[in-house]
Amino acid sequence: MKSFQERTISRRNFILGLAGAGVVSLTTGTALAYIKNRDTLNTDTKDLALPGNIKDPTKPQLGQPSPLLAEGETEFEKNMDFSDLTIDAKYKGRTLVLVELFGGNQGFAMCPYANNGDFNSNHGVKELIPFDNEIGFHQELVDLAEFKDKIAIVEGVGHLNKNLSHFTMKDRWHLCDSDDKQNYSSGFWARTSNALATHNDGLVAASTSGYALSMAGVTAPFLSASSLDQLSILSDSAYAEYRDTVASFDGDVKDLGAIYQSIYQTQNQFPPVVAAAPDWTQASANGNPGDLGKQLQVASYLIQADVGIQVIHVTTGGFDLHGGLSFEYPELMKKVNIALSGFLTEIEEAGLADNVTVALASEFGRRVNINGQGSDHGNTSTLMVIGGNVKPGRYGQTPSLKNLDSSGNVKAEVPFDSYLASLAQGCLGVPADRLLTQQTEQLDMFI
């Protein structure tokens, strides 16, 4: 693994305003969501003050201070100290790629049950590719199903205390907080990455879909890039002077400097992006991997660049199918199939299969009763974890699709925070009790 030259710089919080951003809602533009956590406006008496004087770090404003410790952090976070953390050698070099299917994926259609009454036909499941006698894969996951000896199917994952807002539930997943931002101001993968950084001198974490609350408060080396095109300026010799100039932005504008430094002072660690986009990232008669393909191409590049990457957050949308279930869901499954199977194959061909795990997530499932051509926001769902170090099989507990709660939702059997905790601990070797205040049960999914 390559080490970074500028260790002190890479330890900075690279996302402006991320420290402490965990206390805010991810709801787009809902400024009021921020209000709950703030007492005063900036009342700096200096007219036309630059934002470097802003005291509130919860905002994504340019030039504000970038504290390593977030203002508004909880007692647990204030006391979080990984200096004595030991991570078993077997976890070294492992990478977890979390693929978030935003919008609320109908997991019971992605991994349908064989004996499911009208559910499958109502949800356009025409054929089930068997995983075992009871459960299988959507008919469009034909290539991904080839990895079945490396797949854990996790059943019944949901919220014990549900709320059907995309954004509230997404925030809970990103913070791993079952109690609406009461326990953490930092993202779960940020905390995990910060823990991993005690044993990793490289680029620990990345987001391929821009800002992710899950990375709020990250102090480990972090990069965000959603396509390889974005990285082209890193190695373009015509712009070396530009890179050097902006990488030395400092003075009053510390955060801007930190961002540019994170990008450009590590540029020599990245090999040039020269390869043509592989077929699995391109649209074809088999479907369009779209943004998911591009993001996983970045993930593959970062993994193969051998810069130490251990946590990558990928997000793709379109799963909010209040309608169009019969024709849109198969297209979404084609996207997932092409992109994930292509990525896993490429990783396998690079000889890295035993080190890379893909885990699916979604803020919630959907209700089992359709509303005509789709279904409304629900709770419980089925997820998959795929990789060379995964013990294949079924985990969690099969939920009843008939014994619904009073609002027509499938009851959760596996709390979502147990699922996330199992990924951090089982895949990456970071004990869940170092990351969470709540107790969680581990799903023993990893070798």
Place this chain on the structure above:
Amino acid sequence: MADRKSSLNIPAQVIRRATLLSDQSLVTKHDGSSHGEIIDDLLSVGLDTRKSAGNTTEWDRITAPAWAGNAPLSPTNPLQDRMHFCWHTLLPCSTKMLTSKMIADHNDAIRSNALTNYKEVLIAHSKSAANIIYLTLDLSVKEENYNENFSRELMELFTLGEINGYTQDDVTAGGLAMTGWFANGGAGVHSGEFRAERSYSGNVTFMGENKKWDMDSIINKLLSMEQTAKFMSSRIGFHLTGVEFTDAKAEEIGKFWYGTDYDIKALIKKLFTDPDLQKPYYSRARTGLEYYYAVHKAAKLSDAYVPEKGDPTLLGQAWWHPPSVGGWPPEQWATPGSFLWRGNFLKKIDFPSLGLDEILDRCGLYQLTDSTYDKLKSIPADDSKLLWMVAMSSMEFNSI
């Protein structure tokens, strides 16, 4: 702090926030003016009545979004352009499954009402074919097949705020009460229509009141709640000023706006003349499109906005392509990824060869940190491209 032309500091701030283009001529026009004088002048401009040419047979994702994207490049009423963009951001729709006429109609609805009244904007948006299809009202039919999609987002995103004054039962009741709306390009219906035969005709209990509700009465009910004024004025305020309101400030502004019956011009005037909201001088990060327009105007580029051509999309934002029903997360514009995007975007531009002072004037940068100014002054005067790129990569240019 480098103060290049202090009499232009206030005009530069107001123009970059209240318009999309950081127009140098508008800044110099208001040399020495106050916030209130400048905003009064902007509010006095007659409405731009141009309309986009929608087409009922065209399903592509180019023409109508391109019209919206190009309108600010030849501004008639720059504040109207800004508010058109504001409503496009806060009341988003995607091109998916829409004819270009539907997109054009939605553009016209939020643009022609951009400076009127929030009730007008919200109702025009809600009943547009674009919204009816995007939030699946067209699939919400009678009690057998209704969905909660629009009902939830109407309360969560467009009026009350996330889990704030409503329950899941209100979402369900609202979904049922607002059945009956229809649009379908394939069926030749390009404008939103209410069809009684598709609607639920019975009573529902919404906000504790059992009666026959419909879209108008639900929106009126939500607007009658002060929480809506508080929540939405905060969203608009953040969009225009980049300042996140404290609860006390939200109460104050919300109460004011509620008292004007949601008059948009009154809110704009209030936001731009509130001393608390004029600080900090530079606030939130420019969004992808705001950055695109700012670069476009400063460099006096002649190319048109073309969605999916590459550049705007590579900046992370394109008209009519929201990442979700919530629109674009404001946090995403100050990340390593967004700065990589912007660096690559600047690479492609053929900038005019100018000296530092003229570049900074063109960029609307009259007040700079010493750090930024020193760095720019250290660049050889004949390296105009580098001067442009570094100026446009500065914190100051990346902010509103």
